[in-house]
Amino acid sequence: MQCGALLNPLATGNSGFKYYIFPYQYAMVVETFANLGLVYYIFLLGLEIDFSLVKRFGSKALSISIAGLVGTFFVAVCSISVRSRLKDDQNTNENGEVMFWVVALGATSFSDLAKILSDLKLLRTETGMTAMSAAIITDLITWLYFIITVAYFVTEKHRALSIISTLAFALISWFLARPILSWAVSKTSKQRNESHLWFAFIGVALFGTISDVLGAHSIVGAFIFGVIMPRSHGFSNMLTEKLDEFVSTILMPLFYFTSGLRTDIRYVVINVEMSFLFVTVLGNCAAKVISTYLVSLKYGMPTRDGLALGFLMNTKGIFPLIILNAARDMQALSNRSFPLLVLILLIISCVTKPILSRNYRLKNVFGLSITEKMTQYTGFRILACVHNLGNISGITNLIKLSNPAPQSPLCIFAAHLVEFTGRTAASVLIMKDEYKSFKSGKFNDYCSKIEEPDQIANAFASLEKEDNSLTSHIITVVSPFDTMHTDICTLAKEKSVHFIILPFQKDSGEENQDSENINEKVLNNARCSVGILVDRGMSVTRSDSQKLTGDRSFHGYLPPKILSNKQIIMFFLGGPDDREALMYAWRMAGDPNVSLTVVRFEMSADEAQTTEKTWQTEKEMDEEILYEFTFKTANDYSIIYKEKVVNDGVGVIQSIKEIEDAYHLCIIGRGAKVKSPLLKGLSDWETCPDLGTIGDTLNSSNFPLQASILVVQQYSPTHDGN
Structure with missing residues (x-):
């Protein structure tokens, strides 16, 4: 013009x-x-x-x-x-x-x-x-x-x-x-081609x-x-x-x-x-x-x-x-x-x-971490973010594993992340913080007849129907990808959540790059703890499927015991993020159908003497929380605690490779703000910074351990760059 x-x-x-x-x-x-x-x-x-x-x-x-x-x-x-x-x-x-x-x-x-x-x-x-x-x-x-x-x-x-x-x-x-x-x-909805455009x-x-x-x-x-x-x-x-x-x-x-x-x-x-x-x-x-x-x-x-x-x-x-x-x-x-x-x-x-x-100017406020919340024994509030239907399975399975209980109920705020464009539908923009219940009948049959936002809403609504200790609220977040992290952080502040769960997009391409940028910005700006989930399927492990291969007695169906018992492993290298990851894994272990294995990696005595004073302070805090964990879980046979002595990051990776691939979920700390001395030399090979050094290594397709991965970062005001 x-x-x-x-x-x-x-x-x-x-x-x-x-x-x-x-x-x-x-x-x-x-x-x-x-x-x-x-x-x-x-x-x-x-x-x-x-x-x-x-x-x-x-x-x-x-x-x-x-x-x-x-x-x-x-x-x-x-x-x-x-x-x-x-x-x-x-x-x-x-x-x-x-x-x-x-x-x-x-x-x-x-x-x-x-x-x-x-x-x-x-x-x-x-x-x-x-x-x-x-x-x-x-x-x-x-x-x-x-x-x-x-x-x-x-x-x-x-x-x-x-x-x-x-x-x-x-x-x-x-x-x-x-x-x-x-x-x-309706008669030609499955045959989308250029004829519709013409x-x-x-x-x-x-x-x-x-x-x-x-x-x-x-x-x-x-x-x-x-x-x-x-x-x-x-x-x-x-x-x-x-x-x-x-x-x-x-x-x-x-x-x-x-x-x-x-x-x-x-x-x-x-x-x-x-x-x-x-x-x-x-x-x-x-x-x-x-x-x-x-x-x-x-x-x-x-x-x-x-x-x-x-x-x-x-x-x-x-x-x-x-x-x-x-x-x-x-x-x-x-x-x-x-x-x-x-x-x-x-x-x-x-x-x-x-x-x-x-x-109208946005104001930053401080939030709570999981570690602080675990000491209060009240409701645990989670902001679960999804981009599309492909993220639903992993996020909902993780929520089920988070052990909703009457003494510590879960309050889930499910945020459907929608990219804002000049043509974003008004029905998406004008949406209240509520979900639509699905009609009686088979849920999958109903989902095939409705749009993606409604399918996402009903997936979280079904969680509430399955467990009385869990409540869910559906919120649509419409924003350009460049500023979507601000909406997520603001929503976390408004709802006073303690933990944000973000999906890691596995597919390559522009959409994956946008998702990584959102995750990284949320990690840098969130005023509460954040988790990045790499979903590889939590229904059955590779070892379970191998045991069932060729067994015709199941006729294509998995035994209920395999479907209900979940094996979780947590790698503890030390630092605030690992302590946060341990607390979340500990919460999951409260579910009787969950077995938790905690593997702590320690440096040899000679290497430990050369560490910095800052890490010595972190190590003292590690010892305190590990003592509390081992003391309170000593008689719990569903929890296994192991310690491994290694000299460097190569030793950590080698030890993880030796572990049998029999776990549904692997939980680790991101280790971004306070890095463990064990990770020296490995950071140069990172391709996904939002997953951290160990998470990036576990995410590689050729790594033996193919469990889903949850990377946790603790919110700590003392390490806030802002």
Whole structure:
């Protein structure tokens, strides 16, 4: 858009320069492709609209939405005097200007609003939820108003017929075409191929043509087609993934360029006094802020949140710019009114985020470690993070092993981590901290019929049904990967959790790299203990499967004893992380179906004399906690304690290799902030820093021990780099 604006006379100083660089015949070709991109962009915009969310909204969101539109209408009526000040020489319709001012300035861009809330970490706050709910209602009302307005201005002779036929087309599409599309998608949901994409392309063109014939703009038909597309079976998500990048990066820049060509600020600078322009801009900016703030007072919202909500409802995006261009095409806006409105939109968009950034700042607080919590014998709170369904099995098995008991119940906060993009579904963004219970019947059969977020929610809900000492809460965390660690740490603070569990993505690729970055940032910034889980399956060990190979008596099923008895091994090298790992393993050992083996590696007497004083202090703390552990578990035959003397890291690795692969889970300390002298020389070979030296070695595919791995890091304020 800036590129197009720079070709205008105000920037070049020559009114003919634009046509010399960009001749008229070429401009028409670019404008044609720009309009094509606009039609498909509006289709994607329609895919974002989810009418099922309307039932969730309360009176507060509806009141805020209506108040904002009423305030905008009042300012639009007052601003009609702009036309006389601009000395427009074109016969524009004053009523048309007012109507399009209301649509353009009353709209709230949901996608841009969600982006601002995500950047400011306000998505999950009450203010953020209310703003997104009100934004969806505002968008729906604005679209309905826009459809009627366009139908009214496109056809001068048969305006009533155009409006009625357009509304009838929308109703027929909703009540007749939508069920047919849902049935067709359900029959072909397992056969996703390029034919679905071509179907969308043709459908957008067809609906756009129909709406154009009926007297409305082609973007009206594209929007209706997007709204009626089925949301089930991930069909709309597939279309968004396939089309978004092409439309947003190739076609839409042409629209922005043509909009810039039309925005000749010279008309505003030359014909409008700066004081009058300032008052006009201020009035339009303040309209929604004041009206929204007054409504927020009625619902008892704090002044700070009410004003913030007003600025959030002022968020503008591409939709108002589309409205202004459509009005310009229909000559409802003049050459002088159009750039003034574009300038107002730009100013409003520029001031929203900086003002909110000054009022909302994240604060860091200290948390508890597992070691501190174990001494209190109260509820143990875990934040379990999952990216997708592939993480569910390992995380839920680990939670089951964490020994929920009446004297020390487990409170699980399951965070579904969703990457925020410009097309993240509204149903994902607006989600309360709750889970949906599944219906009676087979859980797997039910999961095959629902979307991934619901499958994840029901997987954790089933844990609560199996054990009365465990409660679960499902939370959706939507954020860009670069800042997702902030959301996780903030959520851990809000819920006062003691332990964060993060999955380690085994597959290579960009997704794995993003996951590693999130894990590493959480390890560096979390104010509580953190565990990284490398899931290799905890149902059966390699030795168990080898014993059962060829035994036909089981007919493909494993004996209940093998499924219930879990073998856990913990390697103790010393330091705060290892002490934390030991405490967590000790908690697991309280389960009668769990057997724990603790292997402590010690340096020889000659090597121990050369260690630093800092490590001597850590060793004293190690001895204290190991004495307590061995003393209290001396008569527990399910716990085995061993000691091995080694000289260096090579000796540690060799000793681990000699251990039989008969364990379901291996627990170790990360050893990042205070490294054991035994690890000298091994750190240079690390490929995954978030797993630590030993964890990285155990994670290698050719290592004999193939149990799942839990790497634990203790939160210690004394070693906090911040």
